[in-house]
Amino acid sequence: MYEKYYGFRERPFQLTPNHQWFYASKLHKRALAYLQYGLSQGEGFIVITGDVGTGKTTIANQLLSQLNQDEIIAKQIVTSKLEPDDLIRMIASCFNLVVTDHSKASYLDAIYSYLKRLHAQHRRALLLVDEAQNLPLASIEELRMLSNFQLNGKPLLQSFLLGQNELNAIIQAPDMEQFRQRIIASSNLSAFQLDDTKSYIRYRLHQAGGDLQLLQDGCYELIQQQSRGIPRKINTIMDRILLFGYLEECAVISADNVNTVLEEISQEIANQTAGAAATSAPALPVQTTQNLRAELSQMLDSELEQKIKMAKELDALLKRQQQLLSNRDGKDN
Known part of the structure; x- marks a missing residue:
């Protein structure tokens, strides 16, 4: 999709191993x-x-x-x-x-x-x-x-x-x-250090026929931090960055562009993790659910009965106070 826009002969960061693109760190x-x-x-x-x-x-x-x-x-x-x-x-x-x-x-x-x-x-x-x-x-x-x-x-x-x-x-x-x-x-x-990560990305861009100045210098450290220097992760991240650059028509990719992509990836991972946690939560058996509903209903009924009893007692107390006040007023007259 982005190959023509950036002048690549082919995608520079494919996940499939290619011995012709072997980067010798x-x-x-x-x-x-x-x-x-x-x-x-x-x-x-x-x-x-x-x-x-x-x-x-x-x-x-x-x-x-x-x-x-x-x-x-x-x-x-x-x-x-x-x-x-x-x-x-x-x-x-x-x-x-x-x-x-x-x-x-x-x-x-x-x-x-x-x-x-x-x-x-x-x-x-x-x-x-x-x-x-x-x-x-x-x-x-x-x-x-x-x-x-x-x-x-x-x-x-x-x-x-x-x-x-x-x-x-x-x-x-x-x-x-x-x-x-x-x-x-x-x-x-072991994983790449920052210098190797930068050289690896530039090597892949060169092999694909791209511009070595496509990424600004501030981009490489961000990619290193997110990928931890693992080549396969670098490939995945760079593929997303190039797709973003194409969609946003970025002739040169800045650190802000990279940050935006990394935030999107982090959000996707968070959503996937939350979704996996939700789907992996064990479903309660039908009988257990019914028991919980019955217990909840019983608790609510008990609480309602207690409130009704308190209301009746309060009403009786008010009536008694009114009666006492009425009797006292009668004596005063």
Whole structure:
């Protein structure tokens, strides 16, 4: 919608990872270097962790785009809470292996046979496991067992694990010592600092063919505060800012413009939170509701009766006082 207005070739802040738009911050360069180092070793595990939206999948896609398909067959899987047997089936499926007998032994045999065929062709297999923090300990241990597939002393399968920070705690469990010994490198992605956030935004604008002076300097710190330097959040915020700029016909986006957008986003989040709280409030059973109504009605009736009684007593008292006054006046006369 706003692409033509700002002269973009395409939307600069799409949420879908694009390896051609990879922004190499210092931390991202380090993580990518670890992946490349692990790849050159051809064995063991590489572990990349980080908060949601810090760019783990983007780095994996960047690595995959650089691979020589004649040497390495790489597959990427996104895991949920897969038990070991299901994980084995998923790995076989991602390498397009056909198994007629659906026992675990048959799947393992098919994987091993496939890896040996690759080895005979002077090729090897690489498995990237995304969202690895979802895997139970037993499934991570299953990955370690797969790394034991060897031929002539050379590993046939190498795995890279990408996951949120919870993965670090899983790996540090006491019974994961053997797995930890197989890790040859690890890296943790943290959020951007202000300088990186500014450079990232300007890089994306440049890649899309836009004007690097589109945002005034005061905008970047506001975006940094709201996004906390997380690339995916930066993308979401910047997309809204550009849409606002287009609708308001802002040739240059000011800090006031950014503040307006951030206030709108905050209000939307507050409304969503309030709506979720309202819908999640437990509904009272019909019987409970009826009981409450009966108790309320009884309370009101009791209160009304008490007021009527007090009114009658007051009326009687007034009549008695009038009678006494009338008798006294009669005596005086």
